[in-house]
Amino acid sequence: EDKVVQSPLSLVVHEGDTVTLNCSYEVTNFRSLLWYKQEKKAPTFLFMLTSSGIEKKSGRLSSILDKKELFSILNITATQTGDSAVYLCAGQTTSGTYKYIFGTGTRLKVLA
Amino acid sequence: GAVVSQHPSWVICKSGTSVKIECRSLDFQATTMFWYRQFPKQSLMLMATSNEGSKATYEQGVEKDKFLINHASLTLSTLTVTSAHPEDSSFYICSARPMGRDSYEQYFGPGTRLTVT
Numbered sequence: 615e616d617k618v619v620q621s622p623l624s625l626v627v628h629e630g631d632t633v634t635l636n637c638s639y640e641v642t643n644f645r646s647l648l649w650y651k652q653e654k655k656a657p658t659f660l661f662m663l664t665s666s667g668i669e670k671k672s673g674r675l676s677s678i679l680d681k682k683e684l685f686s687i688l689n690i691t692a693t694q695t696g697d698s699a700v701y702l703c704a705g706q707t708t709s710g711t712y713k714y715i716f717g718t719g720t721r722l723k724v725l726a
Numbered sequence: 727g728a729v730v731s732q733h734p735s736w737v738i739c740k741s742g743t744s745v746k747i748e749c750r751s752l753d754f755q756a757t758t759m760f761w762y763r764q765f766p767k768q769s770l771m772l773m774a775t776s777n778e779g780s781k782a783t784y785e786q787g788v789e790k791d792k793f794l795i796n797h798a799s800l801t802l803s804t805l806t807v808t809s810a811h812p813e814d815s816s817f818y819i820c821s822a823r824p825m826g827r828d829s830y831e832q833y834f835g836p837g838t839r840l841t842v843t
Contacts, residue, residue: 656834712830716770
């Protein structure tokens with residue numbers, strides 16, 4: 615059965631800290647790994663990773679995929695209170711209709 | 727671009743009634759739409775995949791007679807929760823995959839919060 619596991623489940627840091635969120639996956643016919651940020655409503659897209667070892671970067675956020683070890687990390691540097699959210703990763707399969715399998719999420723709280 | 731809307735954003739209904747949730751892709755056509763359910767402090771669970779013009783594909787454990795999905799056009803899919811019970815109270819989110827794009831990315835709607843009393 616396909617599954618995506620994230621760690622830690624929750625994390626509390628202070629502004630300015632750097633955090634690393636982990637995502638491991640077992641997805642049949644894997645195509646891509648995605649990261650989303652969810653605050654009150656629907657998830658907002660952060661990254662889609664399809665190739666191993668190539669870092670994707672957007673401002674203070676970056677992410678990388680390791681297809682050999684089946685995991686990805688999301689880094690956030692110089693955290694701000696606005697980064698407080700649930701971060702979801704999802705594995706995409708090519709089976710069927712390219713559906714996503716979401717992980718449990720990491721709840722990040724950044725204290726001022 | 728790639729905006730998905732849902733209606734209503736919030737609905738309260740009485741136990742035993744049915745409620746319909748609409749998902750629309752506003753500026754693109756989508757042959758495939760996905761319906762997710764999210765309970766408080768839990769992740770998104772895929773309920774079903776909706777394909778325009780054909781029957782929806784339900785995930786294991788999801789009752790297709792209770793959660794009716796219709797994808798009548800390339801911009802609209804509906805989810806009807808029939809004979810709703812309090813345990814159906816949840817956050818329902820749809821997503822749509824643009825037709826013809828190579829990235830196979832999904833664009834999410836803002837979600838519908840259903841409360842069954």
